[in-house]
Amino acid sequence: xxxxxxxxxxxxxxxxxxxxxxxxxxxxxxxxxxxxxxxxxxxxxxxxxxxxxxxxxxxxxxxxxxxxxxxxxxxxxxxxxxxxxxxxxxxxxxxxxxxxxxxxxxxxxxxxxxx
Amino acid sequence: xxxxxxxxxxxxxxxxxxxxxxxxxxxxxxxxxxxxxxxxxxxxxxxxxxxxxxxxxxxxxxxxxxxxxxxxxxxxxxxxxxxxxxxxxxxxxxxxxxxxxxxxxxxxx
Numbered sequence: 634x635x636x637x638x639x640x641x642x643x644x645x646x647x648x649x650x651x652x653x654x655x656x657x658x659x660x661x662x663x664x665x666x667x668x669x670x671x672x673x674x675x676x677x678x679x680x681x682x683x684x685x686x687x688x689x690x691x692x693x694x695x696x697x698x699x700x701x702x703x704x705x706x707x708x709x710x711x712x713x714x715x716x717x718x719x720x721x722x723x724x725x726x727x728x729x730x731x732x733x734x735x736x737x738x739x740x741x742x743x744x745x746x747x748x
Numbered sequence: 749x750x751x752x753x754x755x756x757x758x759x760x761x762x763x764x765x766x767x768x769x770x771x772x773x774x775x776x777x778x779x780x781x782x783x784x785x786x787x788x789x790x791x792x793x794x795x796x797x798x799x800x801x802x803x804x805x806x807x808x809x810x811x812x813x814x815x816x817x818x819x820x821x822x823x824x825x826x827x828x829x830x831x832x833x834x835x836x837x838x839x840x841x842x843x844x845x846x847x848x849x850x851x852x853x854x855x856x857x
Contacts, residue, residue: 676849677839679845679848682844693845734784734796734799734803735786741793
């Protein structure tokens with residue numbers, strides 16, 4: 634199983650960015666999937682979770698990102714996305730995708746928000 | 749949702765045993781909180797060692813074990829090795845919303 638994160642970079646406050654998580658060896662539609670971020674000052678922080686396709690692919694978000702971030706999945710390509718809109722400086726972090734029981738993790742992609 | 753607390757740093761001697769704890773500001777950590785333990789070394793993604801209190805992944809060394817004790821989740825390392833020096837993170841689920849502790853820096857010295 635491998636998860637490959639990409640899409641990070643520098644973005645200005647108020648801007649947008651889309652992160653990707655390409656999976657191999659596991660079907661993302663058959664498992665719960667998560668985005669988790671890490672900042673030096675605040676440690677690990679749960680961003681959101683998407684349930685299995687058979688469970689309606691229900692998504693829940695952490696309060697700091699609700700209304701600004703959107704998780705989605707392209708099942709035909711086995712890719713998980715995190716659309717980040719109206720970003721804030723506090724969103725600066727390394728973003729990881731991970732699967733059910735946090736068994737498998739991507740390598741992370743760095744998002745830096747500054748003017 | 750509550751605040752999850754961990755020791756900021758702990759030191760263990762090589763071959764020694766150490767217990768890291770994970771508490772919740774809302775009260776005792778129980779099986780309903782599905783506590784997890786992750787190990788993270790510098791520059792690497794976290795690696796989950798223990799999930800749902802005490803379940804090991806296939807890659808989890810047998811010297812790591814998880815339990816509930818005194819209202820907290822506990823990660824016990826028996827027979828510490830130099831390679832176990834790392835940050836250890838716990839997580840707790842509050843009705844499906846996951847909260848992480850601040851992490852414990854474990855030094856093997």
